[in-house]
Amino acid sequence: MDDLVVVGAGPYGLSIAAHARVAGIGVRVLGRPMASWRDHMPEGMYLKSEPWSSNLSAPGGRHTLAEYCAGRGLAAEHGRPLPIDTFSAYGLWFARRAAPEVEEVTVTEVTPQGDGFRIRTAEGPPLLARTVALAVGVMPFVRHPEALRGLPPGHYSHSSGHRDLARFAGQEVAVVGAGQAALETAALLAENGARPVLVARRSRIDWNTVPQPLERPALRALRSPHSGLGTGWRSWVWSELPWAVRRLPAPTRERIAATALGPAGAWWLRDRFEQRVPVLLGHRLHRAVPVGDRTRLGLTTTAGESVVLDVAHVIAATGFHPDLARLGMLDARLRAALETVGDGGTPELGADFESSWPGLFFAGLLTAPSFGPSMRFVHGAGFTAGRLVAGVRRRLGARGRPAGPLGTARPARAGAGHPKTSAR
Template sequence: MRTDLLVVGAGPYAYSAAAYARERGIDTHVVGVPMAFWRDQMPADMYLRSGPDWSLDAAGADSSGDSFAAYFEDAGLDPADVDPIPIGVFLDHTEWFARRKGLRPDQRLVANLGKNGAFVATMDDGSTIAADKVLACPGIAHFTQLPAWHADVPADRRSHTSELVAFDDLADRRVAIIGGRQSAYEWAALLCDHGAAKVDVVHRHATPAFEKVSWTFVDPLVEQTLAERGWWRNLPAARQHEIALQFWQVGRLTLEWWLAPRLRPEVVTSHPETVVLSVAADDADVTLSISDGGELAVDHVVFASGYQADLAAVPYLAGVLDQIAVSDGFPDLSPGFETSLPGLFVTGFASTRDFGPFYGFTKGCPSSARLVVREMLA
């Protein structure tokens, strides 16, 4: 099989770019299990931090307008009735978007990508797909970040948040969560919902605020990225830091207001400005010694320790990795998301060093689609 563009991945960034590429006349083939990370590595009863204004549709008003807001109207849903937005509603929206755009992902997985003139993707069934260009949209599942001491916790008594998506087995159990951002406190709320006996949340910073915030400050930043080629990378370091700090304040230091009522005070204890010093485990307990002088005896440890880009951790890129310039785990990208290997493009979380922190969220999907397709057609 041969195609002009092979899109590896079937998540939001892949859907957005594949739909826009097809609408601009590029023969496009998508491979991957649709929304696999969202379906399999996020809890079914979690909520989005964003609203219906964060769309996947790069064509927007100048085409069919298959936006998230349009989905709400088509589905007969009032956004006010689903605030915050359940993940199930977002997943239903992505299925609707795929149908509207005619996207039918090939659910085979790429085992290896090579280049000999054209790119050749060897699939998990041994077949191959040749392509002139490849857009890789590696999901964050490849990039889980863990503290050095995590291996001191027995494997059957530890999980990263991306691995812990069902909570009934932790009913009546004692759980320590390492981390203090949205995922840490949302997992604490979910553990409360499912009957955990005790939840200790340990983090290095002060306890975050829980209140409504506005993400509208991101809108002009995304528009500027579209208007000025290489905008983020060309910003003075001081301005980048200022924007990153604002993003950190809204997206990390402030957590969603709807979490607070679910954090039962008799269950959840925060340990702010605290780190784990040592771990001991026996048949009964995992005991964490923490820097406030206390000890936590728990049954399970959850690492809400986030993600760190590491392109070498994406298995299917092993065959071309030596041809890709990488800095601190991030691919070095052109203003159109092209790597140093001509014809290979990367969007999503792995692009945030060159495009800004908002490109790790679905907010960046339509603008990245526009930029990457514009580069392909140049």
């Protein structure tokens, strides 16, 4: 039986595995390395966050993005956007150096068994683990507008469903949304010869400002500090104090996770977008019907006027909605037994990312209503990995497994000793 199985091999999964490896924990990592970044982002996209805040996490701060880029003559500079393909390659480089070998299998089921878990995959026999960390990324939580869900599959897609937007050359494409994914997808469509139009409920598009220099006079730095999630005190709190967010009442945490750091475009994208993409702002999508091989959208303006838009395809760049109910790999009985944040569908977590089911840990998007918006970004992996692995060590110690060479296991978190027997 393995000490820890990490499900997912993106920035969070690889960071957790790197910390577990150094801690002497027997860890296995299951998944396709950097899958979301390699398979679900169009060619030509750039990383929105600054390179210095986009590191995967290894003990001692090793294996940084800057180190990877320096060894290849690439620029990883503040205020200079980095191609997504470069970041994906960095993640693979990190995996080879810092983490155990990733097993590229598809996990189909995680079920309690005895004092641990059984993990089934599509490719081989089941595995047994004392603890499990679910770092499944965002793809299970793709969100489509309700109006599009009745369309035949070929009429619409999600922005995460494309690598090559050149297939839409010469076609009219409606892009629904107002965040970075929508704006950059629309710009890339135009640059690939398509005729996009952006449709958004919002009355305006928000754009991030050009980042201030890292080196600034002390007073300016104090007034508006840099952080891994942007400039300003509010961003600094979300970035640097996730532990404090967790101590807030559940409704407050849910509201912060849902509203903080809302939709906005990167400063470097604005000229590319505004020069080539027409917009329909203040337009709510309420109806979508297929008309032959095209799609007719029914829109309503803020003044109550009806607008009809006829396009060849619709791309929903409407983000991701974390919800345990959509995590089909997780045993239904276990899922129903988990304590959740308020009335939402995300797991309530301890300070070490352990759920109410002993030995089951979560990382990434599902943890945002517990720890705040930094869990939606790569930057949050640094906060998560060390704390989660410390929780795994404590859990292993509580179950009689030595906690590895870095210290003695401590008692398990109070209140986490027994799984719930019924849903709340």
